[in-house]
Amino acid sequence: MSRVLMRGNEAIAEAAIRAGLKCYFSYPITPQGELVEYMARELPKRGGVFLQAESEVAAINMVYGAAAAGVRTMTSSSSPGNSLKQEGISYLAGARLPAVIVNVMRGGPGLGNIAPAQGDYFQATKGGGHGDYRLIVLAPSTVPEAAQLVMLAFDLSDRYRVPAMILTDGMLGQMMEPVELPPPVDEATIPEKPWALTGAKGRPPNVVRSFELEPRKLKEMNLVLQETYREIEENEVRWEEVETEDAEILLVAHGTVGRIVKTVVRQARKEGIKAGLLRPISLWPFPYGPLRRLAERVPTVLTVELSAGQMWEDVRLAVEGRAKTPFFGELGGVVPTPREILSEVKKHVPA
Amino acid sequence: MELGVIFAGFGGQGILLAGKVLARAGMDQGLEVTWLPSYGPEMRGGTANCTVVLADQPIGSPIVDAPRALVAMNLPSLDRFEPRVAAEGLIVYNGSLIPRDPKREDVQGIPVPVNDIARELGNARVINMVALGALVRASGVVPLEAVVAAMAREMRERGRDRLIEINRQALERGFNEAEKLLGDR
Amino acid sequence: MSQLSTQIPEGYVKVFSRPRSLSDAKYTYCPGCHHGIIGRLIAEAIDELGIQERAVGVAPVGCAVFLFRFYNVDFVQAAHGRACAVATGLKRASPNLIVFTYQGDGDLAAIGTAETVHAANRGENFTVIFVNNQIYGMTGGEMAPTTLPGQRTVTCPEGRDVKLTGHPLKVSEMLAQLDGPVYITRQAVYDARHIQMAKKAILKAFRNQAEGKGFSLVEIVADCPTNFQMSPVEANRWVVEKALQYFPLGDLKVKED
Numbered sequence: 005m006s007r008v009l010m011r012g013n014e015a016i017a018e019a020a021i022r023a024g025l026k027c028y029f030s031y032p033i034t035p036q037g038e039l040v041e042y043m044a045r046e047l048p049k050r051g052g053v054f055l056q057a058e059s060e061v062a063a064i065n066m067v068y069g070a071a072a073a074g075v076r077t078m079t080s081s082s083s084p085g086n087s088l089k090q091e092g093i094s095y096l097a098g099a100r101l102p103a104v105i106v107n108v109m110r111g112g113p114g115l116g117n118i119a120p121a122q123g124d125y126f127q128a129t130k131g132g133g134h135g136d137y138r139l140i141v142l143a144p145s146t147v148p149e150a151a152q153l154v155m156l157a158f159d160l161s162d163r164y165r166v167p168a169m170i171l172t173d174g175m176l177g178q179m180m181e182p183v184e185l186p187p188p189v190d191e192a193t194i195p196e197k198p199w200a201l202t203g204a205k206g207r208p209p210n211v212v213r214s215f216e217l218e219p220r221k222l223k224e225m226n227l228v229l230q231e232t233y234r235e236i237e238e239n240e241v242r243w244e245e246v247e248t249e250d251a252e253i254l255l256v257a258h259g260t261v262g263r264i265v266k267t268v269v270r271q272a273r274k275e276g277i278k279a280g281l282l283r284p285i286s287l288w289p290f291p292y293g294p295l296r297r298l299a300e301r302v303p304t305v306l307t308v309e310l311s312a313g314q315m316w317e318d319v320r321l322a323v324e325g326r327a328k329t330p331f332f333g334e335l336g337g338v339v340p341t342p343r344e345i346l347s348e349v350k351k352h353v354p355a
Numbered sequence: 356m357e358l359g360v361i362f363a364g365f366g367g368q369g370i371l372l373a374g375k376v377l378a379r380a381g382m383d384q385g386l387e388v389t390w391l392p393s394y395g396p397e398m399r400g401g402t403a404n405c406t407v408v409l410a411d412q413p414i415g416s417p418i419v420d421a422p423r424a425l426v427a428m429n430l431p432s433l434d435r436f437e438p439r440v441a442a443e444g445l446i447v448y449n450g451s452l453i454p455r456d457p458k459r460e461d462v463q464g465i466p467v468p469v470n471d472i473a474r475e476l477g478n479a480r481v482i483n484m485v486a487l488g489a490l491v492r493a494s495g496v497v498p499l500e501a502v503v504a505a506m507a508r509e510m511r512e513r514g515r516d517r518l519i520e521i522n523r524q525a526l527e528r529g530f531n532e533a534e535k536l537l538g539d540r
Numbered sequence: 541m542s543q544l545s546t547q548i549p550e551g552y553v554k555v556f557s558r559p560r561s562l563s564d565a566k567y568t569y570c571p572g573c574h575h576g577i578i579g580r581l582i583a584e585a586i587d588e589l590g591i592q593e594r595a596v597g598v599a600p601v602g603c604a605v606f607l608f609r610f611y612n613v614d615f616v617q618a619a620h621g622r623a624c625a626v627a628t629g630l631k632r633a634s635p636n637l638i639v640f641t642y643q644g645d646g647d648l649a650a651i652g653t654a655e656t657v658h659a660a661n662r663g664e665n666f667t668v669i670f671v672n673n674q675i676y677g678m679t680g681g682e683m684a685p686t687t688l689p690g691q692r693t694v695t696c697p698e699g700r701d702v703k704l705t706g707h708p709l710k711v712s713e714m715l716a717q718l719d720g721p722v723y724i725t726r727q728a729v730y731d732a733r734h735i736q737m738a739k740k741a742i743l744k745a746f747r748n749q750a751e752g753k754g755f756s757l758v759e760i761v762a763d764c765p766t767n768f769q770m771s772p773v774e775a776n777r778w779v780v781e782k783a784l785q786y787f788p789l790g791d792l793k794v795k796e797d
């Protein structure tokens with residue numbers, strides 16, 4: 005078992021290569037630059053294709069082409085670039101193409117800045133592009149978890165033929181932590197893709213498309229998609245609970261904020277405050293059920309987020325009035341320290 | 356055990372590398388570690404800092420409110436981070452460039468003339484390892500040998516094998532400098 | 541599905557038939573539209589080169605949006621303008637495929653200019669069939685980047701004013717300046733001779749790809765009777781008399797090795 009000290013961006017890249025990545029396309033942007041650099045350096049050596057696209061629009065469409073060819077493919081960017089990819093992501097979803105999209109979020113809106121933020125939660129989990137679609141959205145909180153979730157993202161995306169997104173932020177992208185890298189996947193275990201465009205040899209032609217002019221048929225396609233989404237909601241909800249058994253205040257936080265809150269829980273407990281944490285790992289499907297069950301007995305559910313309250317909406321949907329649902333958010337790339345969050349916690353527990 | 360250290364200085368003083376070498380040494384010792392840089396355009400020319408956490412249990416926050424140790428390579432860094440150091444914490448500061456001692460009475464100040472030492476060693480760029488050596492002695496968080504080994508591997512990976520020896524000397528000089536000061540007390 | 545008998549009666553010899561790689565789906569084009577002829581030429585070229593089992597088409601958004609129905613080859617539908625990026629991904633993932641895009645002037649030269657220029661500049665080893673009909677056909681006859689000066693469309697009802705909306709974009713001339721492409725040519729299909737020449741160009745473009753030479757683009761100056769509000773004959777004449785004034789035919793770049 006050898007641990008390597010790696011940046012989040014690099015661990016994501018390495019894990020993707022180990023997941024059998026064959027084609028990676030992207031356009032440089034901070035704070036995910038190391039991911040592009042790593043791919044440029046490593047992927048060609050290991051039998052894959054690296055191409056720097058002329059724009060994020062082109063990058064996501066190159067992914068669309070490579071996915072149609074049936075290979076494991078990925079792109080990565082940060083918030084502004086990810087906005088440009090929304091068109092292509094909608095097409096991937098409509099054409100049922102598996103692909104992995106990484107968004108290392110930064111402060112917005114607009115050009116914003118390059119500091120960590122979680123303001124793309126809506127875009128990632130509620131659609132983002134046009135049409136009725138969902139992405140599988142996974143939010144790592146540590147560098148090793150990022151590596152694990154990248155491998156999982158490829159598997160889930162192939163299994164359900166739904167694009168998957170790794171939603172993280174500049175802090176995780178830039179920080180280093182020891183990682184024990186998962187072994188490369190045995191490519192024989194990657195699901196067959198009989199729908200892929202390999203040339204119509206000995207079979208009728210395959211067509212990859214989202215386009216269907218006939219409303220009833222497009223409705224059918226949509227219903228199949230929705231059925232797949234229900235299946236994913238059934239099987240793929242992932243979350244972590246910390247000290248929830250006797251919690252009198254439950255914090256909900258995802259990604260890097262989730263790990264900061266772990267420190268907050270520890271410090272609060274030292275001061276006699278029974279705090280707990282629910283950290284959604286899959287942001288879609290969101291852990292509505294587990295959160296609802298906890299809200300049955302915890303009087304206060306405090307959401308902490310690097311946004312003005314995007315995930316908070318899902319928290320309130322889950323809690324549905326069973327508990328108080330205060331919110332603490334930071335904006336513009338400002339990251340709260342454990343102490344700042346702890347003082348917020350104290351406002352909501354009886355002294 | 357959980358030790359948070361902030362390394363701060365001018366861009367180009369090797370702050371990020373000093374933090375990384377410490378993190379690597381900690382990892383090799385079986386500890387959990389995180390290394391979090393301040394990043395962005397201010398990295399070149401301006402000030403740079405990174406936060407390293409070493410712990411014997413999983414690390415929650417890589418951001419530290421009150422670091423147990425500060426390595427300040429210039430005056431702005433001391434001004435900025437001194438107030439945040441935990442009570443009973445320690446501050447390793449660059450005596451060659453910083454004209455004052457820490458104002459706090461509840462922390463231990465360790466002045467190290469890192470630029471002078473580096474100059475004596477014949478390479479101005481090893482100031483970061485001098486400072487790290489002093490921190491290693493003062494904090495006792497990892498053995499010096501582990502830090503030397505981590506530094507050597509880092510240099511090798513960067514194709515800078517020829518710099519291993521001078522950086523080893525720099526670590527030792529910094530370590531001994533702290534030893535002298537702490538022994539005095 | 542064709543209702544006609546495909547039986548060849550005794551004593552007759554078949555001299556003209558549907559190319560094997562063209563499916564029996566009905567075209568969705570208007571009467572007199574050149575898209576249909578061009579579509580057939582591609583199928584003939586695929587047959588003659590024996591690449592049906594390796595060919596993958598990239599369908600555009602435009603009047604050719606149903607392109608995937610018309611061929612017995614694998615197809616992917618691209619977003620409007622993105623065909624060259626999609627083809628890049630496909631070809632890079634599977635270099636053994638013979639990949640072609642088929643794009644209108646709105647698709648290739650307006651919304652997809654960047655993707656086109658950069659694919660050409662990288663010398664991507666695929667084939668582009670570019671149908672320049674000087675108008676947005678599918679959406680109802682709006683101005684295209686290739687619309688001629690003075691030409692009326694629903695979005696320049698007084699005729700294209702170059703002071704306001706610029707000049708017809710000469711894509712092939714632009715791309716021919718780049719070092720990436722190996723073959724850039726402009727053809728037409730308004731009469732039998734030019735149809736044969738266009739076919740030769742398409743064959744060459746595919747052959748270039750099969751031989752690994754790089755990016756080839758065949759522009760075809762076409763008509764749009766419906767949106768020109770002309771009869772097919774008049775629209776054909778428009779191509780010869782008007783369009784070719786701006787878009788002269790011939791090879792713009794042929795890189796021999």
Ligand SMILES: Cc1ncc(C[n+]2csc(CCOP(=O)(O)OP(=O)(O)O)c2C)c(N)n1
Binds near residue numbers: 601602647648671
């Ligand atoms: C992003 C986007 N914008 C606009 C459209 C609408 N649209 C469909 S086809 C088209 C123009 C087609 O013109 P051209 O590429 O010249 O092909 P033609 O129909 O003339 O063959 C437009 C604007 C679209 N599908 N997607």
